[in-house]
Amino acid sequence: MTDRSAVRAALKSQRIETPSWAYGNSGTRFKVFRQEGVPRDPYEKLDDAAQVHAATGVAPVVALHIPWDRVEDYAGLRAHAEERGLTLGAINSNVFQDDDYKLGSVTNPDPAVRRKALGHLLECVDIMDATGSRDLKLWFSDGTNYPGQDDIAARQDRLAEALAAVYQRLGDDQRMLLEYKLFEPAFYATDVPDWGTAYAHCLKLGPKAQVVVDTGHHAPGTNIEFIVAFLLREGKLGGFDFNSRFYADDDLMVGAADPFQLFRILYEVVKNGGLRAETGVAFMLDQCHNIEAKIPAIIRSVMNVQEATAKALLVDADALAAAQLAGDVLEANAVLMDAYNTDVRPLLASVREEQGLHPDPMAAYRASGWQQQIVSGRVGGEQAGWGA
């Protein structure tokens, strides 16, 4: 039997970090469909994030992206967040949008370009000092398109050199999260293509370097929960970029494409202690809402993570361990599936009521009147940052 009060407490204490860019206009390489009422600056993105937190009670952290969220006064931005009950989360660096980075950023064969990229990464740590952010999230688009284009091993040396310089600059309470991605925009050899590459670099760097798992960054069929279990066991899982994929890096709402996979991932998180705050696993979303309404989509995504977490928490650990020990394959599988097949929506509704929240976050947002307010009050919302 699972301890229901412990399940409820765990659900209340989970923190889900929403990305500033999900609140802005976004699209594909073909078209950005602009929506009414979207934020015009980082301050308004935080105002929207506060609505997500108000409706769900578990989303008080907002990840920023530099330069998309560049402001004059980061301490002021932090104060704006704190006035709304929010804190500023991971600073996402961007060394992929300048012409200089055509052949790579920190792995570019030209030392001047490498210096420029490193300068940006170090600037992001300066920004973290002002925003109070714990995490620097590093995703590199670096790689090559054609065999022979550049020396694969030399690029690893250049990457290691840049990472070491950034690592040196981190404060005692700061971490760097290294994200991997199989392909895109590099189509032949990406410089950080998989968890093994990210893990090897992080291991050499030290305890403040951890791997981030973006659920959309694997080859089809990859067993992501195995990666999660392995990294947690090694103390190297820094966090998630949650989203859904049908084909490549689709950045759709988490839990929309494969809720069973999300459950399997969250089960490994729960089982291996990743839900405990001291483990430091950041539950971030990395999504774009290109055709659906943005704030409700983010609320739905937070709920999807909560539902998968609740199901994972409901797995009867004793019964599972007994079945595993007895070699009872079918019973072990049945114990896991029992939890997955439980309708946890009533449980989550009652947990929310206990927290003084509306039992249905989607209805709470609809009733808030915020959407009407931003549609009439904001003119000329900005693009999230790419696809221009």
Ligand code: AOS
């Ligand atoms: C890119 O594919 C990665 O998922 C990044 O984490 C992210 O989408 C981008 O850097 C926005 O910050």
Ligand code: ZN
């Ligand atoms: Zn990501």
Ligand code: ZN
């Ligand atoms: Zn991605």
